[in-house]
Amino acid sequence: MISVTRKSGDDPLSFEVVVGDERSKTHHQVTMARDLHARLTLGKCAPEACIEAAFRFLLDREPKESILRRFDASVIAQYFPEFERELPRYLAGR
Numbered sequence: 001m002i003s004v005t006r007k008s009g010d011d012p013l014s015f016e017v018v019v020g021d022e023r024s025k026t027h028h029q030v031t032m033a034r035d036l037h038a039r040l041t042l043g044k045c046a047p048e049a050c051i052e053a054a055f056r057f058l059l060d061r062e063p064k065e066s067i068l069r070r071f072d073a074s075v076i077a078q079y080f081p082e083f084e085r086e087l088p089r090y091l092a093g094r
Contacts, residue, residue: 003018
């Protein structure tokens with residue numbers, strides 16, 4: 001389960017993300033600049049959907065407990081260079 005809640009703030013956008021399974025939950029604070037959202041989604045989906053897709057991408061590569069508790073979405077590509085190339089597949093799989 002991935003729950004994305006948009007918080008106050010216009011740029012960068014700010015989100016609280018909860019990732020849970022039958023055993024436990026993790027909580028994450030994520031920011032994302034509006035221009036990054038536009039570049040990643042070409043304006044075709046809501047920012048919340050983009051963050052959810054980014055977390056599904058991350059969860060395919062590491063356990064929820066290994067995901068940073070506070071980060072900006074721009075750092076994902078620093079850890080996983082394939083992020084921007086593969087994100088459209090995660091956006092389409094909603």
